[in-house]
Amino acid sequence: MIQRETSARMRKSAINPTAGPVRTCIGCRKRELAVELLRVVAADSGNGPGNGPSTVTVDSARRLPGRGAWLHPDPVCLQAAVRRRAFGRALRITGSPDITALSERFPTGDAHGTPGQENR
Numbered sequence: 228m229i230q231r232e233t234s235a236r237m238r239k240s241a242i243n244p245t246a247g248p249v250r251t252c253i254g255c256r257k258r259e260l261a262v263e264l265l266r267v268v269a270a271d272s273g274n275g276p277g278n279g280p281s282t283v284t285v286d287s288a289r290r291l292p293g294r295g296a297w298l299h300p301d302p303v304c305l306q307a308a309v310r311r312r313a314f315g316r317a318l319r320i321t322g323s324p325d326i327t328a329l330s331e332r333f334p335t336g337d338a339h340g341t342p343g344q345e346n347r
């Protein structure tokens with residue numbers, strides 16, 4: 228493979244393509260470096276497909292098999308994904324996904340007075 232660096236400069240983007248693979252957040256639909264996103268997968272609840280809610284978990288190691296989705300580690304994106312049922316579409320889940328495990332990995336909205344985080 229020959230790397231063609233010049234042609235990549237045509238597009239105006241904040242993302243540096245040489246920094247790694249780029250994925251789309253299912254919450255805000257913005258393209259982002261994969262390293263900046265959480266990979267989420269649907270864990271089999273043991274009842275087989277279509278039976279009962281599927282549990283959605285964070286794939287911290289990014290190694291779990293199967294269909295994955297990508298999400299900013301931001302509760303806003305989580306809520307947006309839930310609202311537009313992006314999990315069902317991205318992970319091929321029928322019914323409503325159980326995102327309890329996901330919520331634990333996201334900073335919750337009741338963090339009043341938490342230093343850092345928000346800067347705008």
Ligand SMILES: [Zn+2]
Nearest residue numbers: 252255299304
């Ligand atoms: Zn997002």
